[in-house]
Amino acid sequence: MALSRRFLILAEGSFGPLSSKTANACIRYVPDEVAAVLDSRTAGRKAQDVLGFGGNIPVVDSFAAGMIHLPNALLIGIAPAGGQFPDAWRSIVCDALRAGLDVWSGLHTMLGDDPEFAALAAVSGATIRDLRRMPSGLEVASGRVRDVEATVVLTVGTDCNIGKMTAQLQVQSSVRQLGHRVNFAATGQTGILVEGRGIAVDAVIADFIAGAAESLTIEAAAEADIVLVEGQGSIIHPAYSGVTLGLMHGALPHAMVLCAQPSRTSIHRNPWVSIPSLSEMIRLYEAAMEPLRPSPVIAIALNTFDLDDREARLAVERVRSETGLPTTDPVRYEPLVIAEAIAAFHVERVSERNVLSPPAMIG
Amino acid sequence: MALSRRFLILAEGSFGPLSSKTANACIRYVPDEVAAVLDSRTAGRKAQDVLGFGGNIPVVDSFAAGMIHLPNALLIGIAPAGGQFPDAWRSIVCDALRAGLDVWSGLHTMLGDDPEFAALAAVSGATIRDLRRMPSGLEVASGRVRDVEATVVLTVGTDCNIGKMTAQLQVQSSVRQLGHRVNFAATGQTGILVEGRGIAVDAVIADFIAGAAESLTIEAAAEADIVLVEGQGSIIHPAYSGVTLGLMHGALPHAMVLCAQPSRTSIHRNPWVSIPSLSEMIRLYEAAMEPLRPSPVIAIALNTFDLDDREARLAVERVRSETGLPTTDPVRYEPLVIAEAIAAFHVERVSERNVLSPPAMIG
Numbered sequence: 001m002a003l004s005r006r007f008l009i010l011a012e013g014s015f016g017p018l019s020s021k022t023a024n025a026c027i028r029y030v031p032d033e034v035a036a037v038l039d040s041r042t043a044g045r046k047a048q049d050v051l052g053f054g055g056n057i058p059v060v061d062s063f064a065a066g067m068i069h070l071p072n073a074l075l076i077g078i079a080p081a082g083g084q085f086p087d088a089w090r091s092i093v094c095d096a097l098r099a100g101l102d103v104w105s106g107l108h109t110m111l112g113d114d115p116e117f118a119a120l121a122a123v124s125g126a127t128i129r130d131l132r133r134m135p136s137g138l139e140v141a142s143g144r145v146r147d148v149e150a151t152v153v154l155t156v157g158t159d160c161n162i163g164k165m166t167a168q169l170q171v172q173s174s175v176r177q178l179g180h181r182v183n184f185a186a187t188g189q190t191g192i193l194v195e196g197r198g199i200a201v202d203a204v205i206a207d208f209i210a211g212a213a214e215s216l217t218i219e220a221a222a223e224a225d226i227v228l229v230e231g232q233g234s235i236i237h238p239a240y241s242g243v244t245l246g247l248m249h250g251a252l253p254h255a256m257v258l259c260a261q262p263s264r265t266s267i268h269r270n271p272w273v274s275i276p277s278l279s280e281m282i283r284l285y286e287a288a289m290e291p292l293r294p295s296p297v298i299a300i301a302l303n304t305f306d307l308d309d310r311e312a313r314l315a316v317e318r319v320r321s322e323t324g325l326p327t328t329d330p331v332r333y334e335p336l337v338i339a340e341a342i343a344a345f346h347v348e349r350v351s352e353r354n355v356l357s358p359p360a361m362i363g
Numbered sequence: 364m365a366l367s368r369r370f371l372i373l374a375e376g377s378f379g380p381l382s383s384k385t386a387n388a389c390i391r392y393v394p395d396e397v398a399a400v401l402d403s404r405t406a407g408r409k410a411q412d413v414l415g416f417g418g419n420i421p422v423v424d425s426f427a428a429g430m431i432h433l434p435n436a437l438l439i440g441i442a443p444a445g446g447q448f449p450d451a452w453r454s455i456v457c458d459a460l461r462a463g464l465d466v467w468s469g470l471h472t473m474l475g476d477d478p479e480f481a482a483l484a485a486v487s488g489a490t491i492r493d494l495r496r497m498p499s500g501l502e503v504a505s506g507r508v509r510d511v512e513a514t515v516v517l518t519v520g521t522d523c524n525i526g527k528m529t530a531q532l533q534v535q536s537s538v539r540q541l542g543h544r545v546n547f548a549a550t551g552q553t554g555i556l557v558e559g560r561g562i563a564v565d566a567v568i569a570d571f572i573a574g575a576a577e578s579l580t581i582e583a584a585a586e587a588d589i590v591l592v593e594g595q596g597s598i599i600h601p602a603y604s605g606v607t608l609g610l611m612h613g614a615l616p617h618a619m620v621l622c623a624q625p626s627r628t629s630i631h632r633n634p635w636v637s638i639p640s641l642s643e644m645i646r647l648y649e650a651a652m653e654p655l656r657p658s659p660v661i662a663i664a665l666n667t668f669d670l671d672d673r674e675a676r677l678a679v680e681r682v683r684s685e686t687g688l689p690t691t692d693p694v695r696y697e698p699l700v701i702a703e704a705i706a707a708f709h710v711e712r713v714s715e716r717n718v719l720s721p722p723a724m725i726g
Contacts, residue, residue, distance in 0.1 A: 273654060
């Protein structure tokens with residue numbers, strides 16, 4: 001990871017808890033690398049005031065005002081549906097490239113392929129990092145991920161944009177504190193931004209979704225006992241379910257953690273799709289995995305950001321009671337119960353494997 | 364469908380039952396659109412003699428000899444491993460473009476991006492049709508396909524490469540004979556070649572699988588009462604399940620036809636994935652559709668090509684008995700029972716819809 005990054009985050013007109021996903025993840029997970037946020041609508045406030053986290057990171061109203069905070073990179077801070085570049089931002093990106101700032105983008109539009117941007121970067125020596133660029137040399141999935149010894153855990157969701165990556169990152173620290181070597185396999189532009197590596201599986205050619213997931217999982221497993229694979233979309237999402245299932249069948253998780261937002265009753269931007277009960281969602285996910293590798297849902301991560309504390313606690317209790325599974329909001333509360341469920345699953349799996357195939361030599 | 368196409372099929376050195384897949388599909392499904400095959404090795408024979416089907420379509424030994432049969436398009440008739448363009452064919456493609464013939468290709472190499480080909484096409488006014496090119500302007504799926512009035516039927520399979528497209532094309536003629544306006548929505552390169560339009564959904568960026576399927580279905584529904592959508596992969600395929608589910612949720616079929624090969628017990632090239640019973644496959648497909656649009660499997664299309672006649676009839680009987688659904692091998696036998704199941708489903712759906720929302724004006 002480039003520790004020397006100092007981002008000016010471009011979120012013009014969009015900085016907020018739900019509308020600037022990439023910006024928010026960057027602020028939450030690598031706040032030390034954020035110089036300022038550019039959004040004229042919320043300018044003058046601090047990230048903490050806008051998002052509820054982020055401390056004193058300032059929000060500024062112009063590129064020039066942002067430069068006062070000495071950024072060395074511009075991060076495109078939104079992830080709109082379809083991932084197109086908002087043309088109103090062109091002049092800001094041009095200003096950044098002229099000033100020699102690297103540009104990081106998780107959009108589907110490859111900014112590095114834009115002739116104007118490419119020319120400006122060539123002149124100033126800036127680098128354009130398109131996080132969603134499909135790597136070359138991808139293969140279709142073959143099931144070779146079955147040889148991985150690490151325990152693979154995938155987050156899955158009732159919907160997209162529900163906190164799967166956030167839950168995973170919170171849980172990762174907690175699993176590590178329990179004494180396990182754990183790796184995070186980033187599958188989306190934001191996870192890649194935070195982790196410094198990964199493949200945006202929603203941006204590869206469709207035939208290679210599972211192959212990309214397989215390759216990522218194998219790579220992350222090389223130095224870990226437990227691999228947490230970043231989930232994407234939802235198996236019931238009308239636009240992104242293909243990415244979700246391809247990721248499931250490519251990563252072949254041994255277990256899954258289901259993420260849900262208690263207040264959400266229908267799919268984001270698709271009110272015509274009602275979200276079924278969590279028991280039904282668990283049944284759907286487990287049934288979809290069963291023919292390839294039985295993979296139980298072993299914990300529930302709730303996103304209760306829009307509930308007051310009493311409502312949040314009630315929601316956690318209700319879900320724990322409905323599903324019989326360890327449940328918490330791993331951002332609002334301690335992620336430990338989820339980490340413990342993962343660690344316990346891992347320990348049991350390892351001991352079962354050792355019984356089934358004892359090591360050839362002992363001592 | 365572009366009824367005016369007359370293909371000269373380029374299969375130089377490769378025309379044969381196993382070595383010219385694209386040529387053979389074209390000859391099998393749209394023989395009236397094939398003027399001649401160019402292959403100096405088998406020149407002088409008829410397609411029937413080389414393939415065992417294709418009637419009197421002549422094989423010629425040169426581009427000039429092919430032109431005598433008045434083609435208006437050149438089809439690249441092979442799908443070699445890697446999908447690259449054989450450079451020995453360059454002069455023939457140039458000749459064709461100079462003569463104003465359109466060029467159709469299902470290769471991975473985009474012929475339209477070749478500067479020499481593009482320049483010749485620009486001069487002569489010929490069109491280069493790269494069947495695998497991802498169309499520009501694709502959008503993520505939004506559910507607008509729900510406004511379609513036509514009955515949408517998707518083929519799904521226990522595996523890939525099991526005869527979904529072939530079954531669909533056989534059934535299409537049969538549904539038409541029953542008096543319905545029916546359209547085929549092609550989702551793979553061969554289907555696109557046969558139909559003259561479509562999108563290879565396995566070749567789009569992963570986030571757009573469902574959007575491509577939605578767009579295809581809406582287009583096909585504009586002039587039809589029944590749309591048959593070409594299925595891809597399988598919901599249990601370890602490499603391609605993402606394409607399958609994205610296609611399902613993008614096309615939002617009202618009903619599905621399940622394709623299976625009785626002799627196949629595990630996934631093609633993935634023997635570690637056993638194919639569940641057909642009842643279980645039906646349950647999986649229906650469960651995956653349920654949250655978006657309940658969509659029953661209404662018929663079974665078997666591919667019995669590798670069974671003798673007695674085994675084939677027993678297989679059909681056994682599956683009919685196991686599933687309780689109309690079952691046949693629509694290539695080996697009459698596809699009528701599947702067509703009738705689709706037509707009956709359509710008629711019932713229309714009558715239910717008319718009861719629910721009667722027309723504002725009658726007469």
